[in-house]
Amino acid sequence: DFSWTAYHNLDRIYGWLDHILETYPQETSAFVIGKSFEGREIRGLKISYKPNNPGIFVESNIHAREWITSATATYLIKALLTSNDTNVQNIARNFDWYIIPVVNVDGFVYSHQHVCLELLEVTIQFQEYKINVPIFQNRMWRKTRQPHSSLCIGADPNRNFDSYWMANGGASSQPCSETYGGPKPFSEPETLALANFYRSISRKVTLYLAFHSYGQYILFPYGHTNKEAPKNLRDLTTVADDAAKAIRNLYGTRYTVGTVAGTLYIASGGGSDWAYNEGGARLAYTFEFRDKGNTGFLLPARQIIPNAEETLDGIVAMLKSAKNLA
Ligand code: 0X9
Numbered sequence: 001d002f003s004w005t006a007y008h009n010l011d012r013i014y015g016w017l018d019h020i021l022e023t024y025p026q027e028t029s030a031f032v033i034g035k036s037f038e039g040r041e042i043r044g045l046k047i048s049y050k051p052n053n054p055g056i057f058v059e060s061n062i063h064a065r066e067w068i069t070s071a072t073a074t075y076l077i078k079a080l081l082t083s084n085d086t087n088v089q090n091i092a093r094n095f096d097w098y099i100i101p102v103v104n105v106d107g108f109v110y111s112h113q114h115v116c117l118e119l120l121e122v123t124i125q126f127q128e129y130k131i132n133v134p135i136f137q138n139r140m141w142r143k144t145r146q147p148h149s150s151l152c153i154g155a156d157p158n159r160n161f162d163s164y165w166m167a168n169g170g171a172s173s174q175p176c177s178e179t180y181g182g183p184k185p186f187s188e189p190e191t192l193a194l195a196n197f198y199r200s201i202s203r204k205v206t207l208y209l210a211f212h213s214y215g216q217y218i219l220f221p222y223g224h225t226n227k228e229a230p231k232n233l234r235d236l237t238t239v240a241d242d243a244a245k246a247i248r249n250l251y252g253t254r255y256t257v258g259t260v261a262g263t264l265y266i267a268s269g270g271g272s273d274w275a276y277n278e279g280g281a282r283l284a285y286t287f288e289f290r291d292k293g294n295t296g297f298l299l300p301a302r303q304i305i306p307n308a309e310e311t312l313d314g315i316v317a318m319l320k321s322a323k324n325l326a
C-alpha cells in the first residue's frame with residue numbers, strides 16, 4: 001500500500017497515480033509531457049475543480065537523488081484531493097494544478113538501483129588502517145542518463161534550460177561535472193519535454209514551483225547573476241517571506257529566503273528561472289527542502305510527512321500572500 005512513511009520507486013508512484021485517477025475521475029486527469037532518454041513516460045497529474053482557474057505548475061525530482069521532492073509532490077496531490085482543512089480545500093478549488101512528481105525518470109530509477117549496500121561496500125586499506133566504504137554511487141545520482149562523452153553520463157537538467165544557458169560560470173562545460181549544462185540548451189529530452197508542455201499552458205500559470213533538496217531555502221530569480229534583480233523582486237520576496245513564516249510556524253523549521261545567485265550560488269539554465277523569463281508565471285520559486293546537511297539527500301523517511309505538511313502550509317501562505325499583491 002502507498003504511504004508517506006517510506007520512499008517509493010517510479011513504478012509504485014505511477015501505480016499510485018493511476019489509482020488516484022480512478023478514484024477522482026472528476027477532478028483529476030493524466031498528462032504525459034514526453035519520454036525520457038531511456039524511453040520512459042514522464043507523467044503528470046492535473047487537478048481541476050472548475051474551469052478557468054489560474055494554473056500552478058509543480059516540477060519535482062528533476063534531480064534524481066532528491067527523493068523527498070517526489071514524496072512531497074505526491075503528498076501535495078493527496079492533500080489537494082482529500083484534505084479537511086478549508087485552506088487546503090480553497091487552494092485546491094481555486095487553482096488548476098499541474099504536478100509532475102518525477103521529471104528525471106531515468107535518473108530516479110537509476111538512483112533506486114542501489115541493492116544491498118553491504119554487498120557493494122569496498123574495503124580500503126592503508127598500512128594497518130582498514131575501512132569499509134559503502135558505494136552510494138547510484139543512490140547519489142543527480143543528472144540525466146544520456147551519455148555525452150565516452151567516460152561520463154548525463155547532464156544536469158537544472159543547468160540545461162534555455163535561460164542564460166552556461167552564462168557566468170553558472171554551469172560546467174565538462175561532461176563529467178555534476179553541473180554539466182549539456183552540449184546545447186534543451187539537449188536533454190526531459191527538459192525539452194517540460195519546456196514544450198509548460199509553453200502550452202504558460203498563459204494561465206501564475207506560479208511555478210521547482211521542488212529540490214536540500215538546505216531549507218525558498219529561492220527566486222535570478223540564478224545566473226546577482227548583479228541584476230528581477231522587476232518584481234519585492235513581490236517575490238514578500239510572498240516567499242510569508243511562506244517561510246508559515247513553514248516555521250508548524251514545526252520550527254527555518255527556511256532562508258532570497259535569490260538563487262545572491263543566497264545560494266550562481267546557477268544558470270535552471271527550470272524556475274527559465275519559466276520566469278518565459279512569461280506566464282510572475283512568481284517562480286525553487287524550494288530546497290529539509291534538511292540543512294545532517295542527512296542531506298538521504299533524509300529519513302520519517303521526515304517525509306512533516307516536510308510535506310510544512311511545505312503545504314508554506315504553499316497555502318504563498319497563495320494567500322500572492323492574492324494580496326497590488
Ligand atoms: O543547484 C541546483 O540546481 C539547485 N540546488 S540542488 O542542491 N537541489 O542541486 C538550486 C537551483 C536553483 N537554481 C535556479 N533556479 N536557477
Ligand code: ZN
Pocket residue numbers: 063066158211212213
Ligand atoms: Zn536539486
